[in-house]
Amino acid sequence: MPDWQSAPSALRDPCSEDEAPAGGYVSGLIGALLGAAVGTVPWFAAATFANLYVGWLGFLIGWAALYGYKLLRGTKRTVYAGVVIYVCSLAAIGLAYFFSNLYSLFRDTEFAAAVDGAGLSRVRATWLILTDSQNTGIVLKDLGISYVIGILGLLSLRKKIVAYTDPEKAAASLPGAAIPASGAADPASALPLPASFTVSEKKSSLVFGIVYLVFFCALMIASLFAAAAGNDTELYIVALVFAAFAAPGVYMVLKAKRRSITVSGSSVTCTGASGKTTAFSASEIGFVRHPNLSGIRIYGVDGRKLASAEIGMLNYPLLVQYLAQRGIEQRG
Numbered sequence: 001m002p003d004w005q006s007a008p009s010a011l012r013d014p015c016s017e018d019e020a021p022a023g024g025y026v027s028g029l030i031g032a033l034l035g036a037a038v039g040t041v042p043w044f045a046a047a048t049f050a051n052l053y054v055g056w057l058g059f060l061i062g063w064a065a066l067y068g069y070k071l072l073r074g075t076k077r078t079v080y081a082g083v084v085i086y087v088c089s090l091a092a093i094g095l096a097y098f099f100s101n102l103y104s105l106f107r108d109t110e111f112a113a114a115v116d117g118a119g120l121s122r123v124r125a126t127w128l129i130l131t132d133s134q135n136t137g138i139v140l141k142d143l144g145i146s147y148v149i150g151i152l153g154l155l156s157l158r159k160k161i162v163a164y165t166d167p168e169k170a171a172a173s174l175p176g177a178a179i180p181a182s183g184a185a186d187p188a189s190a191l192p193l194p195a196s197f198t199v200s201e202k203k204s205s206l207v208f209g210i211v212y213l214v215f216f217c218a219l220m221i222a223s224l225f226a227a228a229a230g231n232d233t234e235l236y237i238v239a240l241v242f243a244a245f246a247a248p249g250v251y252m253v254l255k256a257k258r259r260s261i262t263v264s265g266s267s268v269t270c271t272g273a274s275g276k277t278t279a280f281s282a283s284e285i286g287f288v289r290h291p292n293l294s295g296i297r298i299y300g301v302d303g304r305k306l307a308s309a310e311i312g313m314l315n316y317p318l319l320v321q322y323l324a325q326r327g328i329e330q331r332g
Contacts, residue, residue, distance in 0.1 A: 028074020
């Protein structure tokens, strides 16, 4: 019988942080595809029902693809993750444009009957119309703008992708990051801790949240006015879609303005996006977890979650060093 104790540590301890499962190639691909599909919803709704080709909505598709990739625990291979997210996002933009035109064209019952009578499939007919030389200028303008904005959105994702696939590298690139994301105490690189400090979201997070919220609220209001003016039920549906996408913007703004962790000596005070405040002492902290090394989760001695912080927040390195110097147990 094989000696279990002589097996590699990764086999004896499947939860080992150094040998944690890297995730799946297929699950990452599926997640990116589903995420990109969801990201096209507001773009598709605006183009199909409101006849508005809002290129800026292409910016969201890449972010949605990344979220889907992470949600389904895609493999932590930077090149693979980048290629999958980029390809799925760009493909989603093209497919959304195609099916938007297909739907719009065949809303005309006479045109639909003519195509069906000619024995052409609707997909084939749409393709022939879009590739007709007379429509080249319109297609390039509508689709080109969406691709340009979509690519800009994808380029802005590079650091986010690395933060997921290689969080240690991402943490090391942060200004003032003197300790690893894993939170391991390193006396040689320990930061001088002030008597008190506050961990909070960066101002850029607030700006992004406001822009996001205003953008979708403007689209929602425009759709409502257009629906009322034309008595178009479909535009009311579009307005609801934009309202659903605007809702996360409220959370982004509240989170950026309110969320914080203030440390003063042995006292810790946490404020959430809702404005609720929780206070506890360092002696009440039982352990700290580092999920995917993307940040920290602080738990009490009773196992209850007390607070959380992510890499990139202001003074995040100070918080990790504070916990390490207090001798708080670090878990993967």
